[in-house]
Amino acid sequence: MEKGLKIYLLLYLTVYFLVVFLWPAYRLYRRTGINPITFDQADTAHNYIGRVMKCILVLSAGMVLLFVFGEEGYRYLIPIAYFTSGVWTVLGLIMVHTALVWIVVSQYQMGDSWRIGIDRDSMSELVTRGVFSLSRNPIFLGMIMTMAGLFLILPNALSFCLAVVAYVLIQIQIRLEEAFLEERYGGQYRSYQALTPRLVVMPGCRR
Template identity: 40%
Template sequence: MSFYQIFLPIATLLYLLLVFVLRSVILWKQTGVNPFVFGKSEKAHDYIGRVYKLMVLFTWVSIGCYSFFPSVYDYLQPIDYLENELLRFSGLMLLIISFIWTSIAQYQMSKSWRIGIDYNEKTKLISKGLFKYSRNPIFLGVLISYLGTFLIIPNILSFSIMLTTYVTIQTQVRLEEEYLETVQKGDYVEYKKNTRRWL
């Protein structure tokens, strides 16, 4: 196995466990609130939550084939002209940057962090730290991670995952903005004026 075949599944597992699972458990124990708020209804918000789960599953399929089933990986249609050491190394750096960036943003968001929108709760508006430079640093970190994964394993499936995740996150961000304008009112409107959506 190559370095990247070993690194990618380990890094992805640690990213999910440390950034999302562990952080959720810690927040749950601190506040008694489950930060995972996607439901099972047919509303757009909950539908997005199901799309996220599918993208995580397909990401594992892509990584699993690359690392453990090379003969199956060929069926994912690798994009040959993107398979070079410079792009793989760039993907590696993006994954590391994404992990650090997202971890810092989650720490700064503290007890206001949620996976999805809790329409029955008003959390504190965070506008300091990384949130001074991006209204959505956690989503930005997630997008960077998918780009990094694609650069390491450029194939049709990983490209489709990256594209679908990008569109889904863009939709989620706009739903959150509508919600925050409703509950935070003028504070959030002023924040939007001074801070860009991404960077």
């Protein structure tokens, strides 16, 4: 089973980076001439989050590659024995695949409004239809599911730390984007905010 999991994770990693980052960025740039990656070198909280998230993606990919090609080295990541059963692995696989489909659908429904980060230079539509009627941040929700699922598939100290740090940074980025969207769209965004949860509906939590 482990050999099959290694091959499968390698394929998944390739597909994930292709369909979540490379292809949609290329497609948007070819169609509109807009670079969807909005992070630059300025010393801001927004750009700092972008740099750390990039490191998280690289480390996550490196961890998968170490699991696939460097079994001896992978042991130094301190595997967590409690989560090494097949049940947790299957749950993790379900989560990462659900997340991938969810992210791709969200990106498709965003159309030309899709960006990585906050775009202050171009005006785009506020998307509230489809999955955006269920969550204001469906792509971030998918990213959180991806990191949690990856932890269950490869439960170790590094994957746990990456998942926790990614969750905290995503929560901060969401709030930066909310402030920007309220400033840009005003009452339209506040109405949408009042009706749609930030991520998912949580009893007793603010939307």
